[in-house]
Amino acid sequence: MLVAVTGTPGTGKSILCDYLEKKGYTILRLNEIALNNNFISGFDKKRNCYIIDVDKLSKYIKDKYKDYKGIIFLDGHFSHLLENLDKIIILRTKPVELKKRLLKKKWKKEKIRENLEAEILDIITLEALEKHSINKIYEIDTTREEIQKLGKITLNIIHGRFKNDKTYAVGNINWLTDKNLKLLG
Ligand SMILES: Nc1ncnc2c1ncn2[C@@H]1O[C@H](COP(=O)(O)OP(=O)(O)OP(=O)(O)O)[C@@H](O)[C@H]1O
Numbered sequence: 486m487l488v489a490v491t492g493t494p495g496t497g498k499s500i501l502c503d504y505l506e507k508k509g510y511t512i513l514r515l516n517e518i519a520l521n522n523n524f525i526s527g528f529d530k531k532r533n534c535y536i537i538d539v540d541k542l543s544k545y546i547k548d549k550y551k552d553y554k555g556i557i558f559l560d561g562h563f564s565h566l567l568e569n570l571d572k573i574i575i576l577r578t579k580p581v582e583l584k585k586r587l588l589k590k591k592w593k594k595e596k597i598r599e600n601l602e603a604e605i606l607d608i609i610t611l612e613a614l615e616k617h618s619i620n621k622i623y624e625i626d627t628t629r630e631e632i633q634k635l636g637k638i639t640l641n642i643i644h645g646r647f648k649n650d651k652t653y654a655v656g657n658i659n660w661l662t663d664k665n666l667k668l669l670g
């Protein structure tokens with residue numbers, strides 16, 4: 486089972502995946518895999534980063550893990566763009582908290598603004614919905630939750646323990662308020 490753990494940078498994908506790894510689950514860190522295998526389609530000069538060739542990465546993972554029986558979590562802010570995903574977990578963070586986390590990364594103002602904008606406008610959720618069926622997609626608010634709790638919620642989702650519970654269904658999170666827009670300056 487392939488499970489994408491996606492979300493705007495700073496929403497906590499990697500610390501959630503670290504926790505799941507400690508619990509014995511297999512984690513694929515997509516950035517590392519893409520760079521190590523040269524699944525690169527270009528260089529984004531404005532953002533000073535490589536552009537990942539998602540199709541090549543997707544095919545590589547599909548081929549390599551086609552006989553794998555367990556659960557694999559894919560850590561990366563573009564993991565929702567891969568094919569053959571069984572579930573997509575989107576981590577969401579209240580913009581005011583996300584801004585604090587991104588400031589700690591010492592990113593440039595412009596990059597922080599761009600990512601806050603993406604979070605406020607639900608960009609990752611919209612991209613995921615374009616590619617995958619809505620009933621495979623879940624959103625978890627990481628603003629205040631402890632990592633252990635987030636881990637438990639994730640595992641409950643994956644193991645189908647929330648069948649009639651709409652708490653983590655797409656559409657519950659809405660950051661598009663005047664207060665949040667003010668953060669963009
Ligand atoms: N639930 C949380 N509570 C408190 N702090 C958190 C939480 N989730 C993440 N953080 C903090 O936010 C920062 C970013 O977390 P993390 O690196 O896991 O994000 P990410 O989604 O993997 O980002 P990137 O896309 O840049 O890799 C870290 O300093 C982490 O400790």
Ligand SMILES: [Mg+2]
Nearest residue numbers: 498499500560
């Ligand atoms: Mg990360």
